[in-house]
Amino acid sequence: MREKADSDLVRRQNRLLLIEALRQHGPLARVELGRQTGLSPASITSISSQLIADGILEEAGEPQAPAENLHRRGRPLTHIDINPKSTHVVAVKLSIDGIELALADGRGQVTARRRARTATYDADPKAFGRLVADEIAALLAKAQVPAGRVARIGIAVQGVADSRLGTVVWSPAFRSRNIAVSAIIQDRLGIACSMANDANMMAEGLIGADRARYGGTAAVVFIGYGVGMGLIVNGQVYHGPTGAAAEFGHMNHLPDGPLCRCGRRGCVEAYAADYSLLRWASGEAATRPPSFNAIPEAEMLSLEAAAGRGEPMARDAYAKAGEALGFGLARLIALLTPSRIVLAGPGTRAMPLIMPGLERALADGVVEELRRNVEIEVVPIDTDMIITGTIALALRHVDREVFAHGPPARRARELEEIA
Ligand SMILES: [Zn+2]
Incomplete structure (x- = not known):
């Protein structure tokens, strides 16, 4: 019985290997599937025909036949892909x-x-x-x-x-x-139904879009109506034991700072979210409670325009946001040395206003030796x-x-x- 259980485990692992290779690379010929999974041609043939019989995979023609194939002899290679109807x-x-x-x-x-x-x-x-x-x-x-x-x-x-x-x-x-x-x-x-934080799902989306780029250790920071983070550690999104990991927006920036939507004071979000920027610019950061309504885009655009014109209160709001984000990221770099930090969300529209403060805080917050291997990039707004x-x-x-x-x-x- 033990042997049977072991061989079932191997069979399940091999099935999963094939499916995951196709999820990652799209349609592949059997020989290429062998290269990607390290399984023998005989195993690939038997596992793939089982998965096709189960309706999980399907055979497809070559995705797009390159011109040189016209001159090649023999049949074009059959590709295997996930069955969309599975x-x-x-x-x-x-x-x-x-x-x-x-x-x-x-x-x-x-x-x-x-x-x-x-x-x-x-x-x-x-x-x-x-x-x-x-x-x-x-x-x-x-x-x-x-x-x-x-x-x-x-x-x-x-x-x-x-x-x-x-x-x-x-x-x-x-x-x-x-x-x-x-x-x-x-x-x-x-x-079956499961729940997760939206910034973690953004990190999943990034890995899905480009595993080579985001599959190592990286952080995606969402800036907009709130501040969130998805953390990728060794190619996997780190959810923590309850799914609440990487609450970067609610890491404390300054004790006794302005009130955050979470009910605490001085969180990174209380400086860098939309409502926080508007509050700083109005000069009421210490007194005005955080807003719980969605803030119209037009209001943020006019704040950006005011800062662009050089209005001091508006400029100061973005400098403060950059500083809070920068010191927060400096702590993250010291802790995890990610190779990439991705900034995303509608708030990144104002990156030219935020970046100087962010870079200054990063330089002050963490030694150059740890900082220089981190690439910071802004990805286009894509909710x-x-x-x-x-x-x-x-x-x-x-x-x-x-x-x-x-x-x-x-x-x-x-x-x-x-x-
Ligand atoms: Zn908070």
């Missing part, structure tokens, strides 16, 4: 101005979208999970996909999420704390990266928990045999 996953993004939903196929391509505007801040915490479940049901109805064909739902939320309990522990988008969401959705729709990352993580769960094992019927038979 499964569906749903990504849900909860933020201060509403609920955004996307349905994706087995390859991660978005096939349907839905958006619901809802005042999250005053939402009834008891009814909110049901509201999200209804929105997911409406998305599936529109796409004519039965719930039974959806393997997983991933939810990304601003603020602190508990991935074990599936709750919104604390979020600037909600007045209430500890809002149960995942369990209610799971009950109503019968689909869809949160949706992309949520889809990628949901599919990774499906790969490990469903596809690696095979179709449910066969898995049940195996468990019986092992017992």
Whole structure:
């Protein structure tokens, strides 16, 4: 029995190796799959035909036949890819101005979208999970996909999420704390559901988009309505034991500083988020409580314009934001020596105003020997990266928990045999 269990483990690992190679590289010929996974040609042939029979992979023609192939003899190489019909996953993004939903196929391509505007801040915490479940049901109805064909739902939320309990522990988008969401959705729709912080999902999206660039140790910092971070350690997003890791925005910058949305004083966010910049520029940083409403883009554009014209209060706000971000990042560099720090989000529009303060703080905050190996880059504003990352993580769960094992019927038979 022990031997049987061992060989099953190897089989599952090999299936997963193949699936993950295809997720990372797209369609591959069998010989290339062998090179990427290190498996023998015989193993590749047997595992891939099993995965094709299971409906998880499919054979496809060569993606685009290069011109030289026309002169080559023999048949063009058959490529293998993930079967888009193998499964569906749903990504849900909860933020201060509403609920955004996307349905994706087995390859991660978005096939349907839905958006619901809802005042999250005053939402009834008891009814909110049901509201999200209804929105997911409406998305599936529109796409004519039965719930039974959806393997997983991933939810990304601003603020602190508990991935074990599936709750919104604390979020600037909600007045209430500890809002149960995942369990209610799971009950109503019968689909496995997990929750994570939105900046972590941004990091997942970056790895999915370019593993070579972001697959080492890197941090993505979101600057906008709040300040968030997704931390990538050795190619994996670091979620911590409860999913609440890397709350960079709520690291303390200065004790007794201005009030933050989390209820504490002097957090990085209380200097660098939209509401914090407006507060500094108005000269009321010490007295005005943080805003819990989404701030219109026009208001931020006019603040940027004022700073661009040289208005001292507005310029000072961006200098303070740069300083808080820079000292925070200096601590992160000393702690983890990431090779890359990615700045993202609508707040990066004002990077020319923020950067001088940030660079000065970095130079003051950490020794040159640690600093010089870190590359800082700004990626274009793309909130869809949160949706992309949520889809990628949901599919990774499906790969490990469903596809690696095979179709449910066969898995049940195996468990019986092992017992
Ligand atoms: Zn805070």
